[in-house]
Amino acid sequence: MSKKIGLALGGGAVLGGAHIGVLKAIEELDINIEYVAGTSIGALIGTLFASGKSSSEIEEIALELNWLDISTITLSKLGLLSNEKIGDFLLKHLGDVEFKDLKIPFATVATDISTGSKIILKKGKVVDAVVASTSIPALFVPIKINNKTLVDGALVENVPISALDELGAKFKIGVDLNNKKLHKNPSNIIEVILNSFDIMLNYPTKKALQNADITIKPNLKKFNAINTKQLKELINQGYIDSKKILLDFV
Numbered sequence: 659m660s661k662k663i664g665l666a667l668g669g670g671a672v673l674g675g676a677h678i679g680v681l682k683a684i685e686e687l688d689i690n691i692e693y694v695a696g697t698s699i700g701a702l703i704g705t706l707f708a709s710g711k712s713s714s715e716i717e718e719i720a721l722e723l724n725w726l727d728i729s730t731i732t733l734s735k736l737g738l739l740s741n742e743k744i745g746d747f748l749l750k751h752l753g754d755v756e757f758k759d760l761k762i763p764f765a766t767v768a769t770d771i772s773t774g775s776k777i778i779l780k781k782g783k784v785v786d787a788v789v790a791s792t793s794i795p796a797l798f799v800p801i802k803i804n805n806k807t808l809v810d811g812a813l814v815e816n817v818p819i820s821a822l823d824e825l826g827a828k829f830k831i832g833v834d835l836n837n838k839k840l841h842k843n844p845s846n847i848i849e850v851i852l853n854s855f856d857i858m859l860n861y862p863t864k865k866a867l868q869n870a871d872i873t874i875k876p877n878l879k880k881f882n883a884i885n886t887k888q889l890k891e892l893i894n895q896g897y898i899d900s901k902k903i904l905l906d907f908v
Contacts, residue, residue: 664827665691666870668817668863669698669810670835671883672892676876677703678720679896680833681713687901687908694764695821697811700833701766701791702748705784708764709752717893719751723886741789741798748785755784765821766791767811771800776814778821779803816863819870832870833900834863835878872907874900 665684667677677700684691696704706716757764757780765780768790779787782803790801790808800807811818817832867873876899881888 660692661690662693662826662828663689663691664693664695664822664825664830665704666818666822666830666832667694667696667700667704668832668834668836669700669812670878671699672886672888673835673878673881673883674699674703675720675889675892676835676878676896676899677833678713678717679876679893679898680874680900681707681716682893682897683901683904685713687904689904689908691762693822693825693827694762695766695818695825696764696788696791697767697816697818698792698794700818700835701788701811705748705760705764705766705788706751708760708762709755710761711751720889720893723747741793741801744792745785745789748788752784757781757784757787760784763825765818765825767815767818767821768793768801768803768808769811769813770806771795771809772807774814776811776820777803777806777808778818778824780821780824815866817866817870819866823869830870831872831874832867833874833876834867835876836863837875872903874903876900 694704694708696702703716706719765778766787768777768779768787770777779790786801786803790803791811793799793801793809795809800809816836817834819830819832822830876896878892878895881892
């Protein structure tokens with residue numbers, strides 16, 4: 659019988675590598691995930707999983723990715739970086755799919771920067787929706803979808819539990835990447851923006867996770883949100899910490 663288990667993957671930039679470790683533990687414990695939701699980097703990892711890719715396939719993609727290759731300087735007044743290459747990266751690994759084409763029902767969260775509204779995307783083109791959810795304000799140019807100007811969903815719901823509700827999940831697992839993170843003195847503008855995000859999102863994330871049945875909070879305090887050299891360690895940490903919690907579930 660279906661347990662209608664949903665998995666919500668939160669934002670956290672490069673810390674999203676820990677999500678791959680969580681997926682590895684889920685596969686190893688044979689937990690059947692029937693719904694997936696993601697915000698920001700959680701949307702990127704989540705959509706790869708929802709497309710049918712295994713944790714090992716997603717790990718291979720992540721380890722081969724040169725993060726500098728998926729962003730370029732833009733002349734736009736609305737952001738420093740173009741997100742076109744992020745879209746190209748997703749098209750390469752997903753194809754030009756719609757939500758209905760995915761093997762697991764999936765939703766992602768973005769923010770309407772004109773109104774501050776939370777926008778849950780679960781229809782239409784997957785790549786456009788994920789790019790919107792990962793578009794950090796001021797860094798990346800906003801994305802237009804259905805006449806809405808959309809940016810990173812972390813502004814409104816960093817761990818998208820409400821999106822799982824909309825999909826129909828009855829048992830919800832949330833993964834919070836920022837809960838145990840220590841904020842270090844920033845050395846560049848990206849770290850300033852990411853630290854600001856984390857601090858701002860702390861309380862609303864805790865509130866959203868009250869509606870989760872299980873919350874996984876990998877201990878990522880020794881990691882940096884923009885250093886891609888830590889990816890293998892992040893995957894391992896996510897695996898170790900999530901398996902401890904999920905063992906009690908199975």
